[in-house]
Amino acid sequence: MGAERMHPPRYWRMRAEEFRTKADNCEYPETRDVLRKVAQNYDELARRAARICTLESLDELRGGGPANTKPV
Template identity: 70%
Template sequence: MGVERMHSPKYWRMRAEEFRTKADNCEFPQTRETLRQVAENYEQLARSAEQVVTLAELDEAFQRRRAG
């Protein structure tokens, strides 16, 4: 899948926040912990998406330099 088709870091951070909110409102300790872990997984996806975007931007800049 190309970088243009993946979700942005902002998307994954919004999902993480959604699950943190669900966890904060959950009365069951085990479920609350699971929801927090899901939120952390979404944060990791956001960090990974940032790295992919950064690498894609660097590659694009490199290609422009080579062409110009």
């Protein structure tokens, strides 16, 4: 998937918060743990998306463009 089709970091942060809320409202400990793990995974996706956005911004500042984008 190209970066232009990637969800922005804010999307993944919102999903993480959604799952943390579900975990907080869950009465079953095992399910709560799974929901928290899912939230952590979404947080990681947000960090990766932010890194990709940062790398693309740096590339644009250096005069690169989509054709010059290197895989991360």
